[in-house]
Amino acid sequence: MTDAIGALVEAERLPPHYREVAERFWRPLAACIAHRHEGRGRQCLLVGVNGAQGSGKTTSCRFLELFLSRLGLTAVTLSLDDLYLTRAERRELARDQHPLFATRGVPGTHDVDLGMDILDNLLAGRSADLPRFDKARDDRAPGTMHVGGPVDVVLFEGWCVGAAPQPAAALATPVNSLEAEEDPEAAWRREVNRRLATDYAGLFARMDLLAMLKVADFAAVRANRRRQEAKLGAGPAVMDEAALDRFLMHYERLTRWQLEEMPQRADIVIAIGPDQRPLSARPPLPTPAESM
Numbered sequence: 238m239t240d241a242i243g244a245l246v247e248a249e250r251l252p253p254h255y256r257e258v259a260e261r262f263w264r265p266l267a268a269c270i271a272h273r274h275e276g277r278g279r280q281c282l283l284v285g286v287n288g289a290q291g292s293g294k295t296t297s298c299r300f301l302e303l304f305l306s307r308l309g310l311t312a313v314t315l316s317l318d319d320l321y322l323t324r325a326e327r328r329e330l331a332r333d334q335h336p337l338f339a340t341r342g343v344p345g346t347h348d349v350d351l352g353m354d355i356l357d358n359l360l361a362g363r364s365a366d367l368p369r370f371d372k373a374r375d376d377r378a379p380g381t382m383h384v385g386g387p388v389d390v391v392l393f394e395g396w397c398v399g400a401a402p403q404p405a406a407a408l409a410t411p412v413n414s415l416e417a418e419e420d421p422e423a424a425w426r427r428e429v430n431r432r433l434a435t436d437y438a439g440l441f442a443r444m445d446l447l448a449m450l451k452v453a454d455f456a457a458v459r460a461n462r463r464r465q466e467a468k469l470g471a472g473p474a475v476m477d478e479a480a481l482d483r484f485l486m487h488y489e490r491l492t493r494w495q496l497e498e499m500p501q502r503a504d505i506v507i508a509i510g511p512d513q514r515p516l517s518a519r520p521p522l523p524t525p526a527e528s529m
Contacts, residue, residue, distance in 0.1 A: 249296055259300050262515045265522035267304030273446055281360045283443055286394035288450030289492050291461020292509050294394040310389040317395025319368050320347040324376040335425040342487045344432040349440055362387035399447045402433040403494050415486035449503040
C-alpha cells in the first residue's frame with residue numbers, strides 16, 4: 238500500500254507530504270464508504286463528490302479508488318465534466334435558448350440523459366462506456382473509457398454535483414457584470430435554476446452519499462482555477478487571464494450558493510485550505526488506525 242500511495246503521489250505530481258493527507262483523509266473516507274456499501278447489502282453505492290473548481294475532486298477520487306481497492310471494493314469515477322455537451326450542441330443551445338449556454342459549466346450544458354444511462358448500467362452491475370471531455374479543446378474527446386461490470390462503488394464527482402436550485406427571488410439581482418450585462422432579464426439564470434429543479438434533481442437524487450470538498454470562498458476558486466488552467470498546456474481553448482475571469486463568472490452564482498447552502502445537508506464536509514490541502518472533516522472521520 239505504501240508503495241502504491243507513493244506512486245500515486247508521484248503520478249499526480251503532488252508534494253511528498255501529500256502522503257500524510259491521503260492517510261488522514263482519503264483512507265478514512267474510503268473506510269466510511271466501504272461501511273456504507275456493506276450496510277446496503279453490498280449493492281453498488283453511488284457517492285457524490287462535490288467541490289468547487291480546483292478543490293481537488295479528481296485527486297481525491299483517485300486516492301479513494303486506491304484505498305477502496307485495498308478494502309476489496311472495485312470503484313470507478315464518473316466526472317460530471319465528462320458529460321458536457323459537445324461544442325456544436327452548446328452552440329445550438331445558445332442559438333435556441335440563450336447565448337450564455339455556449340460556455341460549458343452550468344446546469345443545462347451537460348448531457349443528463351447520457352449520465353442517467355451510464356448510471357443505470359453501472360448501478361445494475363452492467364458494463365458502461367464513459368465519455369471524456371477535452372478542456373484544452375473545449376469539446377468532447379473521441380472515444381470512451383470502457384468499464385466492465387459489476388463495480389461496487391461509483392464516485393460521481395463534479396463542481397455542481399448535488400446542487401439544489403435557488404429560491405426564485407434570489408435570481409433577480411445579478412452577482413457579477415456578466416449577469417448584469419448579458420442576462421439582464423435573468424432568462425439564463427432562471428433556465429439554469431429550472432434545470433437544477435428538474436432533470437438534474439433526478440440525476441442527483443440517485444446518490445447514496447454526498448461528500449463536499451468545501452473551499453473558503455469564491456476568491457479561492459479563482460486562485461485554484463488559474464492553477465488548473467496552467468496545467469492544461471497548449472490548446473485552442475486554453476484561457477488567458479481576461480478569458481478566465483469571464484469564464485468564472487458563469488460559475489460564480491451557483492458556486493456561492495453551494496458554499497452557503499450545501500454544508501448543512503451534505504453527509505460529509507471536508508474543509509479545503511488555500512493550498513488545496515484538506516484541513517478538517519465534519520463529522521470527524523475515523524482515525525487511520527480505525528480505518529485499517
